[in-house]
Amino acid sequence: MRVYSLMVAIVLVGAGTIRAELPDWAVVLDPDIVWDTRNPGSIAISPDRKSVAYVSKGSLWWCDVTQGPPKKLAELPNTATAFLAMPEYRFARSNIESIREQLGYEEYKRKIATAEVQILGLAWTREQDGIVYGLRQRYQNSRETAVHRVMLASTSGEVSKLTTIERQPWSRPHTFSGFHLTPDRKYVIAYTGTHPMIWNLSTGRPRVTPFDYLLPSGNSNRYLGIEIDSRQLVIVDEDFDVVERFEVTAPEGRECRLLWSHDEKFALCRFKHEYASTKWDGWRVNLTTGTKHSLEGNYFADTFWFTGRGGELAQSGIVGIRYEAVDQMAGGGLAIIPDGEERRQTLARFSFDPDGPRLPRMPNRPEYPLPVADSRFERFAMALPANLRPGFMYHWVDRKGQTQVFPGGNSDAYIAPFHVLGFVDGDRRILGRTESQLFSVPIAKIRATTEAAHD
Amino acid sequence: MTRQIRCTHFAFIMAACLPAALMAAAPKLPAGTTVLDPDIYMYSWPYPRISPDGKWVAYVSQGYVSVCNLAAPKPLRVKEVPNSWTWPHLKAPAGHTPATGHFEALSQGLTRDEYNELHSRISNTIHGLNWTHDSSGFVFGVQAYDKRRHAPICEVFLATIEGKVTRLVQTDSDSPTRTVNSGMLTRDGRYLVATERQLAHPDYRPLIWNVKTNRPKATPFLTLVPSSTSGRWIGIEKDTRQLVLLDEAFRVMRRFEEFLPDRTFGFQLDWSPDERSIVWRNQIGFDHYSNWEGFWLDLESGEKRLLEGRFRDELILFTGDGGEFVRFGRDGVRSKFMSGDNVTGAHLTIVPSGGGRPRDVWRIHTGSDDQNTRVIRNIPAHPMLHMAGKGKLFAIPLATYANERYQLTWHLMDRAGKSCRVPGEDRGEYVTPFALAGFAGGGKLLVAYDKTRLFTIPVSSIVKGENAVEKE
Numbered sequence: 001m002r003v004y005s006l007m008v009a010i011v012l013v014g015a016g017t018i019r020a021e022l023p024d025w026a027v028v029l030d031p032d033i034v035w036d037t038r039n040p041g042s043i044a045i046s047p048d049r050k051s052v053a054y055v056s057k058g059s060l061w062w063c064d065v066t067q068g069p070p071k072k073l074a075e076l077p078n079t080a081t082a083f084l085a086m087p088e089y090r091f092a093r094s095n096i097e098s099i100r101e102q103l104g105y106e107e108y109k110r111k112i113a114t115a116e117v118q119i120l121g122l123a124w125t126r127e128q129d130g131i132v133y134g135l136r137q138r139y140q141n142s143r144e145t146a147v148h149r150v151m152l153a154s155t156s157g158e159v160s161k162l163t164t165i166e167r168q169p170w171s172r173p174h175t176f177s178g179f180h181l182t183p184d185r186k187y188v189i190a191y192t193g194t195h196p197m198i199w200n201l202s203t204g205r206p207r208v209t210p211f212d213y214l215l216p217s218g219n220s221n222r223y224l225g226i227e228i229d230s231r232q233l234v235i236v237d238e239d240f241d242v243v244e245r246f247e248v249t250a251p252e253g254r255e256c257r258l259l260w261s262h263d264e265k266f267a268l269c270r271f272k273h274e275y276a277s278t279k280w281d282g283w284r285v286n287l288t289t290g291t292k293h294s295l296e297g298n299y300f301a302d303t304f305w306f307t308g309r310g311g312e313l314a315q316s317g318i319v320g321i322r323y324e325a326v327d328q329m330a331g332g333g334l335a336i337i338p339d340g341e342e343r344r345q346t347l348a349r350f351s352f353d354p355d356g357p358r359l360p361r362m363p364n365r366p367e368y369p370l371p372v373a374d375s376r377f378e379r380f381a382m383a384l385p386a387n388l389r390p391g392f393m394y395h396w397v398d399r400k401g402q403t404q405v406f407p408g409g410n411s412d413a414y415i416a417p418f419h420v421l422g423f424v425d426g427d428r429r430i431l432g433r434t435e436s437q438l439f440s441v442p443i444a445k446i447r448a449t450t451e452a453a454h455d
Numbered sequence: 456m457t458r459q460i461r462c463t464h465f466a467f468i469m470a471a472c473l474p475a476a477l478m479a480a481a482p483k484l485p486a487g488t489t490v491l492d493p494d495i496y497m498y499s500w501p502y503p504r505i506s507p508d509g510k511w512v513a514y515v516s517q518g519y520v521s522v523c524n525l526a527a528p529k530p531l532r533v534k535e536v537p538n539s540w541t542w543p544h545l546k547a548p549a550g551h552t553p554a555t556g557h558f559e560a561l562s563q564g565l566t567r568d569e570y571n572e573l574h575s576r577i578s579n580t581i582h583g584l585n586w587t588h589d590s591s592g593f594v595f596g597v598q599a600y601d602k603r604r605h606a607p608i609c610e611v612f613l614a615t616i617e618g619k620v621t622r623l624v625q626t627d628s629d630s631p632t633r634t635v636n637s638g639m640l641t642r643d644g645r646y647l648v649a650t651e652r653q654l655a656h657p658d659y660r661p662l663i664w665n666v667k668t669n670r671p672k673a674t675p676f677l678t679l680v681p682s683s684t685s686g687r688w689i690g691i692e693k694d695t696r697q698l699v700l701l702d703e704a705f706r707v708m709r710r711f712e713e714f715l716p717d718r719t720f721g722f723q724l725d726w727s728p729d730e731r732s733i734v735w736r737n738q739i740g741f742d743h744y745s746n747w748e749g750f751w752l753d754l755e756s757g758e759k760r761l762l763e764g765r766f767r768d769e770l771i772l773f774t775g776d777g778g779e780f781v782r783f784g785r786d787g788v789r790s791k792f793m794s795g796d797n798v799t800g801a802h803l804t805i806v807p808s809g810g811g812r813p814r815d816v817w818r819i820h821t822g823s824d825d826q827n828t829r830v831i832r833n834i835p836a837h838p839m840l841h842m843a844g845k846g847k848l849f850a851i852p853l854a855t856y857a858n859e860r861y862q863l864t865w866h867l868m869d870r871a872g873k874s875c876r877v878p879g880e881d882r883g884e885y886v887t888p889f890a891l892a893g894f895a896g897g898g899k900l901l902v903a904y905d906k907t908r909l910f911t912i913p914v915s916s917i918v919k920g921e922n923a924v925e926k927e
Binding site (some may be wrong): 013167171173189198227229232 | 633670695717
């Protein structure tokens with residue numbers, strides 16, 4: 001027990017302050033970053049995986065993934081990382097909650113909460129020439145007008161305000177959490193969760209949005225959506241006219257998630273069961289033939305990707321019984337769901353006792369990071385439980401389910417040896433970060449070793 | 456066995472005698488009355504609805520949806536709805552059926568379990584009775600309830616005046632979408648448009664139902680109001696919250712520079728028959744929850760008249776004479792002691808088109824100790840006013856205190872405020888002498904009903920000296 005406590009203490013320290021050694025051959029892009037760990041959306045890799053935009057030290061930065069230094073695109077004063085970068089708050093590093101704990105509520109409210117500006121979404125334009133984001137004064141009370149400044153920071157360094165979306169306390173929806181700029185730059189689609197509202201940039205007013213869901217294509221100007229009332233799965237053109245309907249009806253009142261394959265030939269439609277169930281059911285739809293294949297799962301929060309091989313899907317999610325006490329996870333898994341009737345193939349899977357030593361109850365424990373895949377979904381980087389200590393070590397996982405642990409096993413960080421943010425530069429590198437550095441590493445230089453299979 | 460036979464005989468005798476007794480006890484109707492259906496049994500809504508051409512009435516009685524011509528009365532039962540409120544075969548505990556009397560009477564004296572058992576057998580509710588624009592038929596719905604799924608099961612029908620019934624909508628309890636339980640049939644018969652109270656699922660937006668596909672159509676509007684003279688609609692668009700004019704296919708034809716505020720506790724739009732004027736009412740505030748503010752607007756010239764009112768249920772009717780409309784409802788002032796307004800009176804006011812000064816046809820002021828206050832406080836505006844001949848004549852309930860009780864008595868009132876009491880025997884009901892469904896026959900008839908009869912009364916038999924009421 002004493003040994004375990006010591007291990008937890010080391011991990012706690014490691015999660016907070018120790019500057020981990022960078023792997024060999026790492027190219028440091030930013031040697032002194034300050035993250036806002038509450039906002040995982042504060043970093044965005046460009047669709048071509050050649051650039052990265054991120055928020056650090058109260059600014060928006062852009063950087064080539066192969067070399068630094070980063071270029072500052074916009075000042076973001078009074079945002080979380082601006083406070084975290086102040087000398088008096090450097091102790092908190094990437095976690096503004098630590099400041100609150102240190103200052104106490106009233107002091108924190110006076111010095112930070114009343115002044116803080118929140119960054120909403122960070123999304124690349126489809127042309128990859130800029131980053132769209134929103135700025136909103138932190139909520140002070142429920143009767144205030146929500147003012148969203150929707151900004152475009154181009155990679156050439158120009159910052160422009162696209163629009164200001166003001167929502168009165170009685171407006172529904174009242175606040176937005178993300179923004180999509182249409183390729184013709186006529187509209188911004190503002191999202192409350194997944195629920196869209198189309199905003200006309202020329203009139204500065206909303207446009208009628210007869211959709212409950214609107215997912216932009218990464219490949220064209222079209223959208224995959226759920227139409228209001230008919231609740232039908234539809235494809236919508238750039239003028240938001242329905243151009244194709246499918247025999248899929250999203251049940252009214254059930255939360256929905258859509259996924260669209262890059263080639264726009266397949267869709268995954270998932271519908272959450274009624275509260276308090278976490279289960280879902282749905283369809284994988286061949287949008288060319290209209291054929292449907294039913295799917296179901298235990299956890300609506302699971303993440304899916306189309307792999308680019310027909311309707312094949314990759315799934316990452318929770319395994320085992322869901323526990324409420326520890327970030328609702330008792331284990332995780334990575335699987336391939338083949339295109340067709342074949343059985344799903346588990347690539348990696350782990351689980352542990354939530355009260356056991358491998359998943360410690362610790363304040364501000366980093367969230368379990370989502371696995372990342374290369375562009376062909378041949379190889380994954382996935383955090384799996386570390387041997388002999390709490391926390392996780394990154395592994396390569398291939399399509400046969402074989403795993404290799406990353407070097408750097410001596411790292412005491414909870415997520416070791418570093419956070420993998422994605423495959424970049426034509427799958428030749430991975431983008432990673434520690435608590436204070438952003439870097440990329442040539443994949444060929446990562447000398448992973450085979451490790452015993454995980455339970 | 457002997458006792459059973461005796462009981463059966465007793466029941467038979469009672470059954471045979473009861474209608475006769477009821478008929479014998481039925482109050483005398485005014486002169487000139489034509490009985491349309493001599494043996495009705497109604498229960499609350501839907502109330503009888505008169506066709507737009509004023510020649511037919513649709514109603515629900517004795518478990519049947521029925522229709523009757525006013526000139527040549529011959530009640531036609533178009534569809535039986537078993538296990539509905541007025542179905543005569545409904546078996547109540549203790550051997551009672553609605554056929555033996557009023558439903559509330561049936562339930563009196565029952566234990567709670569017996570009442571619950573009786574109530575559980577009433578599984579179908581009838582909605583609608585919405586006439587088509589050409590008076591060739593009407594739409595009604597039958598809504599059942601799936602207890603296991605806690606969801607409605609709906610069927611909506613179109614009945615012609617000849618009695619032909621066609622199903623327009625059929626939805627099950629596992630319907631993945633919102634559904635309708637009645638609605639307005641569009642002129643081309645392609646869509647059924649349900650507004651707030653015609654939806655089986657609670658939702659604030661109207662719903663357009665595609666009759667052919669038996670599915671809903673995307674309805675991006677917060678309010679839809681049909682034209683009474685064409686297939687067009689006026690409404691408030693979702694998201695933009697803009698006032699828009701729509702064609703028969705619900706395409707936006709024109710946008711107006713009027714926007715529904717985000718802060719609203721209720722909204723109502725009224726559209727003149729000539730499609731040129733609207734009255735826009737937005738309920739404001741929570742602590743004075745029933746006040747409204749709005750305007751009358753000439754859609755062509757943009758001329759606007761600001762309006763406000765104390766109570767949201769105030770009835771506004773365009774008379775059909777240009778943009779002229781009438782206001783009927785209660786007056787009030789902010790209470791010092793409660794959230795809401797105190798009733799101080801009631802009014803029937805004609806507001807002329809344009810900037811003309813409003814003119815009271817009738818107005819009453821009440822004091823806190825006034826006997827009329829209590830009655831007027833309880834007046835629901837709708838459907839308690841009927842209008843004929845472009846606002847030349849009104850049927851209006853006036854509050855009275857007589858025979859040591861409060862009551863509302865129907866009167867006919869002209870634009871000058873001259874009124875005649877609707878004759879008929881006072882049977883001790885709150886609304887007396889009987890219920891009115893409205894004007895018909897080009898304003899020459901009143902359609903009315905009491906507990907056992909549906910009938911028409913010539914207006915000419917009411918508007919005459921002996922019924923005249925002197926102005927106070």
